[in-house]
Amino acid sequence: MKEVNELKKLLLVCNIYQKILSNNLKKFLDTATKKIIAASIIICVLVFGVIGGYLLSNEVVSLFLSGDASSVYLLVISQSLTAFIMTVAFFAVFSFISSDSSTLEQVLSWMPIKNIYRKLGIILPQMLNIIMCVMILMIILYLPAMFVNQVSIGVILTVLASSFIQSVLSLLLIETFYHIFVFITYHLHIPYFLNISLSFSIILSSLYVFMQLKNYSEYLTDYQAYSYQPIYIGSGIYAMLFRKQLSVSINPLIYFLIVAGIIAAFLLAVSTDRSKCEQRPLKFLQNWRFTSNKAQTLLMKELKFNVRNEDNFLLILLILLAAILCRIKFGFNTENLTVVIVLAAVSTLPVFNSYSLDLKYIRLYKQLGVSPLLLYVTKLLGALIYSAFIYIILNMIYFSSFNGLKYSLLGVIFLLVFSVSFNFMGILIPKNPEVPTAQAAGIITVLLIILPLFYVFTRIIPLNHAGKIVLTACVFICSIIGGIWMNQKRWYKAE
Amino acid sequence: MLKIENVTKKYSNGITGIENFSLSMADSEIVCIAGPNGSGKTTLINCVLDVIPMTSGSISFNGLPCGKEEYKQSIAYVADETILIDSLSGEEYIDFISAMYGKHDEVKRNSLIELFSMQGALKQIVSTYSHGMRKKLQLICAFMLECKLIILDEPTRGLDVESIVSLKKLMKKYQAAGGSILMSTHNLSAAESYCDRFSIISGGALIAEGTAEELKSRYDADNMEEVFMKSSVLSERSERIEEIIAGM
Known part of the structure; x- marks a missing residue:
């Protein structure tokens, strides 16, 4: 009974x-x-x-x-x-x-x-x-x-x-x-x-x-x-x-x-398993003190947020373990530009989460006299520095000779473009803690629309080297404008 | 009868939550645990609830050892942090708790809902509730279950005056029916009127114990707040507080 x-x-x-x-x-x-x-x-x-x-x-x-x-x-x-x-x-x-x-x-x-x-x-x-x-x-x-x-x-x-x-x-x-x-x-x-x-x-x-x-x-x-x-x-x-x-x-x-x-x-x-009762949060960057400079303080806060966030921690751990496995199993290295581009894309994945981490604090920022533009810039910079850190580690794992260094440096441009675009996506479709699948579904839907369009577009107008640079610059600029615009919208919506 | 004997809880990071803590509670007794922030009150409550394992010592209720299902069946809890399942409606939450304890007293449940004026809010999702409404929902669940012991962690925080008055009356009625309450609160002046006994805890250890009158006379104090300052915060700290405020 x-x-x-x-x-x-x-x-x-x-x-x-x-x-x-x-x-x-x-x-x-x-x-x-x-x-x-x-x-x-x-x-x-x-x-x-x-x-x-x-x-x-x-x-x-x-x-x-x-x-x-x-x-x-x-x-x-x-x-x-x-x-x-x-x-x-x-x-x-x-x-x-x-x-x-x-x-x-x-x-x-x-x-x-x-x-x-x-x-x-x-x-x-x-x-x-x-x-x-x-x-x-x-x-x-x-x-x-x-x-x-x-x-x-x-x-x-x-x-x-x-x-x-x-x-x-x-x-x-x-x-x-x-x-x-x-x-x-x-x-x-x-x-x-x-x-x-x-x-x-x-x-x-x-x-x-x-x-x-x-x-x-x-x-x-x-x-x-x-x-x-x-x-x-x-x-x-x-x-x-x-x-x-x-x-x-x-x-x-x-x-x-x-x-x-x-x-x-x-x-x-x-x-x-009786072990979920105790929380053991990380205290990385505990010695970094905030200063009286608002922008600097927001940037430091963003970095602390990113490195201590549990989702990011899990993501990085998975990325690093998978990267090591792929290096051992397939022998990929930085002498291949495609590999470097993939490393740049993977390094910027945590940027998706960056905006949603701060959504509930918008009212606090308003109270503290932070402008929406300052918040956008510091969040983007913080996420970029964080992604760059992951990118460096991944490049160290995939380093084979100094020949690949030029590709690694070239990859920084991709890192920049990916960061800005992913940041825009994160603001456009922020992660909802109650429906975590929504962000992934939303991003996949956006990609499903953009990628075929991009494919058709490049088929109609075959791009030379200069054309590709112009297109990349356009994506970069549009993402920044889109990011600033969406950030403003969300800022004034959060009453 | 709740028996807490020499309970020690050391966390994995080396911090000691409570050390050699002992307390006995008779039936129909309301005991208040008071102490500064971080003194170990919540650790003690979590050990009593078997939410965290104690490092040493023993806890039992009416002879049932802590952790046994029958033991847990005898205890209801109202958490300080209004931990509720946000995605359920108030009604669904109450149904869930009733089903988990296997208790369905429809009359009592409806009376409690009416007492805390929650009739209109029960269909709403909990995440839309204010802090006070969440607390009321927790209180309805705790008193609805007819457990022999209720643990209340800061039960009046966030409640409106009417609900505080109702809660006090409810506690007295519950006590008269043979129930015991172990509560933690910082509102010592209010607690004095309805608590039979106080246990003052500081740094994880029991500092003082007794009725309000006994403690006031022991510490030569006019009220329980003064007792608290003299016993748990220690007189040197009390003097330092005066110095800091004077210097501001």
Whole structure:
């Protein structure tokens, strides 16, 4: 009876978590215009997704399907791998932009609910959302091609079921590693231990994907030797069901023990995590004293804000870890201009957040007699200095010889242009803490409009070297004008 | 009966929140914990609520050890920081708390809503509430649950006069029905009228304990604020405050 009550409470927490998400979404989509735009985006994504998915997967699906059990099994393996990769990607995206669940956790901390149920109440709906996204994407990508190839409903359901199992088990594994990292970093007294653990689990999962992709063809050709690898563990169910036809050497006992082990490890890892109660903020630049000069003080404040912001910290950690991995794995270096441009773009990513960090303080700035232009300039400069710092570190990681130095210096121009444009985007679509996905969605929408326009424009008027410089200068100037204009608008709106 | 025995909490950054703190609370008793900012009041409350693990010592309520579900079921809490789930409406929040404690007394719930004049605001999302409305919502939830112990952290902060008067009456009624209240407040003059006992904490340690009359006589003070200054802030600091103000 007691356990039933606990399970009821667990469901209650799951329900309230989903209610929070749905209320936030309702609040965000509060006007008819916003609802129409959102619906249009969803319809466009679905239509283009189905067409694109068909074009992408039709060849693969028709290649795999010759009608016998082994060809379907190969498709199942291939889809399990895709599901694993998608799960890792969605876990990373959701972790980074997911709504802050800390208040709910705080409220629940003194309530009569067991620690493990409290944690599960928040983790399970998060997992459900990730799995739903993976499954929607799998359906969009593969279902049209399977229908066209006249695959039977039974096979379609089997393929989707293994993708589902794959996604669930992958998430359980990633969550297990995350909670183990939290346990370790917490006891090592590391600041921002939650974000550090998150970065480690994402990087570790990505690294595993990279390592296993090398063996992709091996899994398909030697499919009869089942290797119990997490990357395609979802396919095990199909392998067991058709063990005789496929002659796959899979031991059901070992398989179920592994699955049970993953679930047990997840539950154990979640139950040990009792560490979210203490905050350990960073105190970087504590010795920097503010001066009587207003501009200088605002600039220093901006730098302190940026270096101590937890989202930025997580982003930089991910960027650095990914950069090191790419350097080791692909051998990229600064002697390639494209690499340098990418480094400049990546270094300026925190600029997106810069404006939203200060939105709630606009009234305070007004009270302190700060002008909107001064705020704009100091915020931009602060974000630029911060980005330059990341850019220098990334260039040091990718340094191979002094030949690349000229590209690194050239990259500073890109850094400048990216900073100004991203800053404008951040003011145009500031991050909303209640609907964190909105900023990402908004920026993607803007890019989806701008990039094809830019492509068409450059096709119609092929640009020479001077033309490219003029175009870059135009983007730079327009972003500054746009940024100042939008900043003024938001300034006077914040009454 | 709440029993706090030799509780010590050391944070991972080396700071000691409270040290060897002991306190016993009888049923139907209202005890006020007073102390300067950073003295360890919230740390103590968090330990009692099992929000943070204590380093050593023990806490129990009516024989139930701290952390047990039944223990948590017996305690309601009103936080100082008006921590609420902002995205829910007031009504949804009340429903959620009721369901978590498994208690649904519709009559009591409606009476409390009316007492704090919150009928019109319940459909609104909590993020649109003023500080006072958020506090009222927390108080409705705490008193609705009929727990045996309520912990109130600065319960009157942000409340209007009518709500403060209502809260005091509500506390007395709750006490008469056998409930205990452990509260933390800086408003010692007001607390004197409804608290049975005071525990003064400073630097994480218990400095003085007793009824208002006992403490006033012990420290030769006219009121509880004077007791507080003499006991927790220490007389040297008290003199220094006078010097600073005189020099301004």
